[in-house]
Amino acid sequence: MDHDVPALLVKAVHCPQQHGGLGALRTLGRAGVPVHAMVEDQFTPTAVSRHLAGRFTLPTTGLADPRLFVPTLLGFGRAIGRRTVAVAADDEAAVLLAEYSERLAKWFLLPEVPPTLPRRLASKEGLGRICAEHGVPTPRSRAPADRVALVGLGRDWGYPLVLKNREAFTRLRAPIVSHTTVVHDEGELLDLLGSCREPAVLAQEYIPDDVAEDWITHLYCGAGGVAHAVFTGYKVRSWPPYSGATTRAWSRPNPELARLAGELCRRIGYSGVADLGWRFDRRDGRYKLVDFNPRIGAQFRLFETWHGVDVVRAMYLDLTGQPIPGAPQRYGRMFVVGQLDVLSAAASARRERRMPQALLPRRGTERAWLSRDDPIPAVAEAVRFGGTVTRRFARATADSWRSRARRRNVLSTGARRW
Known part of the structure; x- marks a missing residue:
């Protein structure tokens, strides 16, 4: 290189x-x-x-x-x-x-990507329209105009219901959820909305965990949407569990998924690195696209060829006018995100009442933070992670004490009135 x-x-x-x-x-x-x-x-x-x-x-x-x-x-x-x-x-x-x-x-x-395309792909509503235009399976979804329409949609479709912030920048300015969120009933939905009258969210059909599998594809496409590197993998765990970012995944072959992802990018003319999330629905045997991130995925280092080329190296080679060496994907690799995977495993074990799968790392595991040739970032992350946990615990404790104090005040006031 x-x-x-x-x-x-x-x-x-x-x-x-x-x-x-x-x-x-x-x-x-x-x-x-x-x-x-x-x-x-x-x-x-x-x-x-x-x-x-x-x-x-x-x-x-x-x-x-x-x-x-x-x-x-x-x-x-x-x-x-x-x-x-x-x-x-x-x-x-x-x-x-x-x-x-x-x-x-x-x-x-x-990358020579159409200027407006990444914004459409990053938009949950825009992605749904692109999927409809090109015949790509995706869970049933709708962007309600206001609070009343969203509540009505929950009553029509039934619960659970999946909620996502609708647009790339809206998720920062007016977030309704902090991540993809599964709402289990109307009361939970109303608590989540608070006083918001026009929530900028996308409501999506929920595919039950017991009939679903989570898969990911990472790829790099050159000019015209030609795929130069396509990788597939299986998502084992996430944080928050069942709906958040990947904390453990396997590099596994899936020719059908690789074909679907590459064909979509070719049709829409997407150029650049992309991270696509899919949910396989066993009820109809189809892979359904749930996310298209027009940038590097957090777990992209799970994937590389036998020549050591991942999507970032592929983009670098292509944009600097160098050939991308052809080689098959290395399968059997694992990707783990340290502390978050431990939390996810614990939460999954509590919910499912059984030991979680793939607890220990194996040979060839790619770690998000820890690296023999670059150890200091893992130390910095541990310090920040510890600080985050401490702050959240302190806030939760303070909220609990305030709640108890309010209950005592209510009880004492009621007793005096009686």
Whole structure:
């Protein structure tokens, strides 16, 4: 690999504990590529990696005006000093890189994707329309206009019901749920909505866990949507359980799924790295597309060929004019996200009342944080994770004490009145 061209990890969302970005930094850094990254502060796991060539400290929220985001990126390009491969670490960054590609092309090498396509794919409502246009199976879904319509939809379809924030940027400005959420009854739905009158959510049919399997495809497509690297895997666990981000997965062959993903990208002309989530419904024997993330997936390092090419390396090679060596996918690899997988396993065991599968790592396991050649990010993540747990425990304890105090006040007031 000719590794003279630098790369920049681009973020638009505040997420200091993002292992997908760290994976991109490591895979290119190990190949000798000088990798720069946007980081929230100097102590994030990405910022302390030995593979980092340079960092730009910029606390991002995803709420900034894109007209300010683009000049900032151009400034980073000038600071690096030559055209750079841009790697989108979140949906919002992918959307901005595509929509402002003409202005950014002076300093950055970007996939030749239609400018409006990443925004449509990142939108849960937009993805549903694309699937309908191209005959791709997907769970039944609808974007209710308001609170009344959403409650009525729950009564018509029945529960459980799956809720997702509708748009890429809306999930930051006016989030209804923090992640894909399964609502089990109307009372739970009303509690979730609070006083919100016009929730920007997509309601989706729930496919029961006992008739479903979760699969993922990661791929890189060149100009015109031609797939240069397609990988398939099976999702074992997630956090939160059954609906969140992957915490443990296997690299497994699935030719049908690889064909579906590659064909979809070819039809819509998608170019770039993508992470697609599928739910196999045993009731009708079909794979149903539930997510299309137009950027690197958090678990992309699970997948590589026998030549060591993953989707990030494939993109780097293609954008720098180098051939992508052809080789089959390495199967049997496992990906694990440390502490979160332990929490997921414990929650699953409690719910299912049995020991969870695949508790221990095996040979060839790719870890999200821990790495022999780059150990410091795992230490930084452990510190941040411990701080997060402590803060949440303190908030929960304080809420509990306040609730008890309110109950005591109510009881004492009632006793005096009596």
